[in-house]
Amino acid sequence: MVVFFKAGSELRHKLQPDVDYYTRRVETEPGRTVREILKDLGLDPAFVAFVYVEGKVKNLDYVPTEGQNLTLQPPVSGG
Amino acid sequence: MSLNDKEKERYRRQLGVRSWDQDRLRSASVLVAGVGGLGGTSSLYLALAGVGRLRIADRDRVDPSNLNRQVLFGEESVGRLKAEEAGRRLREANPRIQVEAFAEDITPASVGRLAGGCSLIVDGLDNIATRRVLNAYSVRSRIPYLYGAVRGWEGMLGLFEPPGTACLECLLAGNKDTDTELPVFGSLAGTIGLLQATESLKHLLGLERTLLGRLLIYDGRDMTFDLVDVARNPSCPVCSSLKA
Numbered sequence: 001m002v003v004f005f006k007a008g009s010e011l012r013h014k015l016q017p018d019v020d021y022y023t024r025r026v027e028t029e030p031g032r033t034v035r036e037i038l039k040d041l042g043l044d045p046a047f048v049a050f051v052y053v054e055g056k057v058k059n060l061d062y063v064p065t066e067g068q069n070l071t072l073q074p075p076v077s078g079g
Numbered sequence: 080m081s082l083n084d085k086e087k088e089r090y091r092r093q094l095g096v097r098s099w100d101q102d103r104l105r106s107a108s109v110l111v112a113g114v115g116g117l118g119g120t121s122s123l124y125l126a127l128a129g130v131g132r133l134r135i136a137d138r139d140r141v142d143p144s145n146l147n148r149q150v151l152f153g154e155e156s157v158g159r160l161k162a163e164e165a166g167r168r169l170r171e172a173n174p175r176i177q178v179e180a181f182a183e184d185i186t187p188a189s190v191g192r193l194a195g196g197c198s199l200i201v202d203g204l205d206n207i208a209t210r211r212v213l214n215a216y217s218v219r220s221r222i223p224y225l226y227g228a229v230r231g232w233e234g235m236l237g238l239f240e241p242p243g244t245a246c247l248e249c250l251l252a253g254n255k256d257t258d259t260e261l262p263v264f265g266s267l268a269g270t271i272g273l274l275q276a277t278e279s280l281k282h283l284l285g286l287e288r289t290l291l292g293r294l295l296i297y298d299g300r301d302m303t304f305d306l307v308d309v310a311r312n313p314s315c316p317v318c319s320s321l322k323a
Contacts, residue, residue, distance in 0.1 A: 009232040009300035022301075049254050052307040057294065059252055071305070073296065075254055076230040078261035079117045079205035079268070 001030045003037070003064045006071045014047055015072065023069070034070065035060040049075040086175060090129055100284055105131040105176075107283045110197045112185055112213055113137050114165040116148035116263060117227045118203020120272025121279065123151060125201075126169045126176055128280055133169060136181040136193050137161040148265035185209050190216040201225045201279055202247075203272070207256045214239075214247040218318045223282060223291075226250075227275045230261045232300035234271035237290050237309060238278060242321035244292030249312040267299050 006022045007015040017024045028037050035045045038060070051058050051070045064070055082090065082101060090101050107130050111122040114137045122135055141149070141156040141164060151168045152161070166180030181193055185204075190212055194200055200217050202225060204210050210226070217224040223240040226247050239246050274295065281289050296305045313319055 008296075008298040008303075010230060050250070050252070052296075052305070055307050057250065057307050057309045074230065074233070075257060076228045076233055076235055076261075077205065077207050077210075077254075077256060078229045078263045079113055079115050079203050079227070 001066050002027055003067065004069045005037075006069060008071070008073070010074045010076075011047060011072050014043060028064075030066075031063060033061050033063055034058070037064070047074055048072045086129075089173075089175065093128065098284060098286055101129055103285070104129050104280070104283055107199070108132040108134065108197045109199045109201060109279060109283070110134045110136065110194045111201045111203055112193075112209070113203035113205060114149075114151060114161050115139075115145060115203060115205060116229065116265065116268030117272040117275065118201065119149045119151040119165060120269045121201050121203060121227075121275040122165065122169060123172060124273060124276035125279060126173045126178070128276070129173065129176060130279075130283065132177045132179070134179045134181065134193060134197065135162055135165055135169070136183065136185055137165065138182060138184040148263060148268045150265075150269065185212055187212055187215075191220075194222060195220065197222055199223050199225060199279055199282055201275055202227050203275075205261075207251060207254060210247060211251070215317055218246050218321070225275055225278055225282070226294075227271050229263050229268050229271050231263070232267060233296070233298050234267055235294050235296045236271055236275050236278065237294040238282065238292070239309075240291060241311065241318040242323040245309040245311045246315060246318040248317040249315045250294070250309050252312070270297060270299065 005024045019025050038045045053070045111118045114135050139161050141152045151165045156164045160182040162180040162182035166178050169178045225238050227236040294307050
């Protein structure tokens with residue numbers, strides 16, 4: 001199964017996009033959570049606060065489906 | 080309560096804005112929690128707009144490293160209490176409103192005194208722990224919470240008012256503060272603070288199409304805005320007991 005991870009400017013250097021400037025194509029097994037997929041990629045899930053997909057915020061326990069585009073959002077707490 | 084001649088002149092350029100209600104703004108009370116990069120900007124524009132009663136709370140003193148983004152302070156402010164400096168600056172900016180400044184920490188013991196009776200809480204904080212205190216009070220007292228946060232090139236804001244929407248804890252889930260100082264620059268923090276000010280005014284004016292239950296996520300490097308829904312967490316420790 002293929003999903004696409006997208007990162008904004010704060011996580012892009014960790015994601016190492018390969019499809020375009022923002023996006024990395026990820027092959028994974030169906031049923032794996034975002035947290036598990038991040039670990040499979042060697043990315044520390046602590047760098048990601050939540051993801052959003054199809055206009056909705058999801059936590060790292062979300063299980064993506066084939067072809068989905070997921071945007072990774074880092075913890076943002078400054079002021 | 081009608082505007083006097085000086086108020087009519089001061090607010091003349093905004094009185095013609097469609098759906099604007101200066102009397103409604105004058106009768107509003109808002110807590111701006113933190114008057115740094117976010118809260119300094121939002122409080123300034125709420126004061127200029129004529130929000131009648133602004134409460135500001137910040138325990139810190141001005142540090143030289145604040146001056147890249149915190150527009151209420153200058154080099155002469157370094158070492159002074161932020162709340163007092165910001166209060167003075169806001170009263171200068173608009174002497175026709177009431178500004179109450181509290182140079183103290185927002186804790187479970189103090190939050191009711193600081194936020195009680197307000198029609199909106201504006202988050203200008205720089206840490207998750209205090210946001211949790213404020214969010215819990217917001218949920219208990221049913222005062223809407225306007226979240227804002229920045230880091231590097233990215234920032235976000237959203238408006239929460241459970242049980243109709245998620246609360247901030249639904250979004251934060253298990254997130255904790257990082258040990259490191261997050262990088263931030265002035266125009267990024269100012270952008271989010273300005274958007275918070277506009278969103279506050281819309282809420283106070285009773286307008287529709289606010290960010291209720293949604294996040295607006297801004298990436299300054301890419302110049303993109305994403306608008307996403309935040310669903311209630313059915314097991315949220317803060318708001319799940321409230322029935323929609």
